[in-house]
Amino acid sequence: MTSPVEDVEIVAARPPRRGVSLRDAGPLIALVVVTLIFSVLSSEFRTLGNFQNIMDSAAVLTVVTCGITFVLLTGSIDLSAPGVMGAAAIAVSLLVANNRNDNNLGLIGVLIAIALAAALGCLSGLALVMLKVPSFMTTLGVSAVGLGIATLLFAGVQPNISDEMLASLAVDRFLGFSYLTWLAAVCVVAGYLIQRYSRLGRYAFAIGGAEEVLSLSGVKVAPYKVAVFTLASAFYGLAGVMVTSQLSAGLVQAGKGYDFAAITAAVVGGTLLTGGRGGILHSAVGVLLVTVLTNGMVQVGVSPYWQGGVQGLIVVVAVAAAVAPQRRRNQVTK
Amino acid sequence: MMIVKSSSAIALLSLSLAAVALTGCSSESNADAKSGSSTCDKSDIKLVGQVRNESNPYEAAWLNGGDAFAKSVGLEQQRLTYDGDSTKQQEQISQLLAGDTDCLVMNILPNGDSDTPPIVEQAQEAGAYLVTQWNKPADLNVTDYSQWLSHITYDGKTSGKEIGDALATAIGGSGGIIALQGILDTGAAKDRFAGLEESLKANTGVELLDQQTANFSRAEALDVTKTLLAKHGDKIKGIWAANDDMALGALEALKAAGKEGKVAVVGIDAVPDALTAIQNGSMTATVSSDGPWQGGIGLAIGYCAATGDLDVADIKDRAWFAEQFLIQKDNVADFIDPKVDDADFACDNLFSRSQGPIS
DSSP states (O other), X not given: OOHHHHHHHHHHHHHHHHHHHHHHHHHHHHXXXXXXXXXXXXXXXXXXXXXXXXXXXXXXXXXXXXXXXXXXXXXXXXXXXXXXXXXXXXXXXXXXXXXXXXXXXXXHHHHHHHHHHHHHHHHHHHHHHHSOOOHHHHHHHHHHHHHHHHHHHHTTSOOBBOOHHHHHHHHOEETTEEHHXXXXXXHHHHHHHHHHHSHHHHHHHHHHHHHHHHHHTTOOHHHHHHHHHHHHHHHHHHHHHHHHHHHTBOOGGXXXXXXXXXXXHHHXXXXXXXXXXXXXXXHHHHHHHHHHHHHHHHHHTOOHHHHHHHHHHHHHHHHHHHHGGGHHHXXXXX | OHHHHHHHHHHXXXXXXXXXXXXXXXXXXXXXXXXXXXXXXXXXXXXXXXXXXXXXXXXXXXXXXXXXXXXXXXXXEEEEEOTTOHHHHHHHHHHHHHSOOTTEEEEEOOSSGGGHHHHHHHHHHHTOEEEEESOOOTTOOGGGOSSEEXXXXXXXXXXXXXXXHHHHHHTTTOEEXXXXXXXXXXXXXXXXXXXXXXXXXXXXXXXXXXXXXXXXXXXXXXXXXXXXXXXXXXXXXXXXXXXXXHHHHHHHHHHHTTXXXXXXXXXXXXXXXXXXXXXXXXXXXXXXXXXXXXXXXXXXXXXXXXXXXXXXXXXXXXXXXXXXXXXXXXXXXXXXXXXXXXXXXXXXXXXXXXXXXXX
16 A cells, blocks of 8 residues: 555656756766876876875865865855965065064964965955845955055065975875875865855855745845855965965966866856855865866876966866756756 | 159258267267267256066066166156056056156066067157067067167076085985976976076986976965975975075965975075075075166166267167076175166266177
8 A cells, every 4th residue: 555655756866866966977087088088198196196186286275175175155256265365375484484573473373374265265254245236346456455565565575484384284294294284175075064054055056946935935135145154265265375384485477277276166066157066075076176187187198388378278178078067957057 | 743842841850960960970970870960968867677576576676777877977767567467567667768768778677578579669669778588579679779878687597506515515416306486388488497407417416306387476486395395205405496585485384384494405596584594594596687787777778878978789688588687695795785886877887797699
């Protein structure tokens, strides 16, 4: 008597589930395929040393992408990473032991730099919800503000850091990976926990999926949007600190190019620009895919004159493959 | 009516021409100077230096050199920066030239080759004195314009070869090296790499294992070098970088790999950090274009032309290569604290660093 009912339920439940798993697995499959291809083509690619190298070079982009993913989930876009990272990089290099002043705040200096970054993100969020300026413009403006702050602090003399703790993060290794790589891994886990279990994370999905429904059901959306931009910028700030650690110097251009690199990585990983789909783990896979591509082309020996074009082409193909299962949804958006 | 008006205009014109001719006769030295424009009083001259941004040590030093020259003649330099934004640069120039331009002297770093022609056209029309540096389309001739006094640049082939040779010497004449190229579609990157190729022809024991672009960026150079270290390992004895920023990025990669001091690194530009690295032995060589001198010389040429001490017709090469300096451990101390020498800016000594016309 009960079995027909069960059958019906199973039939009804299966198709959407299968769609979900295919969408989620697409970028991961692409990552595995690309890695296998490069491993076959190049003996240098498939070494342990190069694997460590790939993970290390993915670290900064991973952290930036963790931040940008939250913004993309809400359906907004964030171009403020270069400015926020630059401001954080210069700030941290002037607050820890350095060659420009007598500051030696250590970890507190790092936290102040991240707080400065978060404040810039808060500014983006406030401009978005209070002045109703599209996120594209507000974040571009905030990026310029960040670069402006960085340039003022820079004052023509490169700040080099001598802080032992910060400098060693990029050099010292634990279980084969640099501390920065572990830090990036912690960010992914933390980002995933926020996305999965906090109200902020779940509302981010809901805002991107159907903002009107959310506000009609009585949720005040604005504070969450501001919080999302603030959180994202805190990640950029940390990324700026990581670049400073890698280069042992505070650079105004520390975040140059990371805005679009992170958006590319997130989208390649299956986080949609339209919001509501994807997430931290998708984006992390996207970062690895992009990093493996960059690394693999050097290892295989693709001419530098060809690399940019080839990489762009592969990214387009990867994105097309990743979004293929949900083509209908994409047709609606331009 | 029309005829009357135009004939009176002609009368006015001929009167003023006569006046110009008369004043021309009274001042002997400038009798054959530019027709119609009188020379400027020192105090009327306005000096402007324009670079991309002050957030890079080289361009900040450039503007400081301009200040030093301005101070030496009792004037002040207006410092302009355009954040590497071509549109912003053109806007600043237009604003500048909308004001009083008779005694305006501009020492400009155009953002790219294609930004130079509009700047030159505008300056020519406004009658301002213009010197440009680094970027200019090859087919744009300085001599076609009376107000464009000079275009100064550096032979990237020479600098690329010089550091290539220094690198070859540092690794004992044999072994593998890698090259970090600049932005591939820029003249500077192409010329410098051509210089390296020339050096490789002369140093047959040196093998170029790999060449990649790191777009003149310190952060990109770090990643690329790490990847190349993973690829070639201990075969890499030296790293040739098309600028110091990339050389410094490569140094960080070596540090992370525990190879600091074991691999020779060379760059170009002589940024302060590179000089420190040469001093403490982690870097081998760099090449200086002398930023402070560049900031001063452009203003000095314009200043001397404006005061009438320099006749444009007397300039032998209007587009010229300036002298650059190879810096290694033995002479790095001279460049740590760059200073301008006022003697370089004397009106009869402006072209002492010329290495000949741009070929």
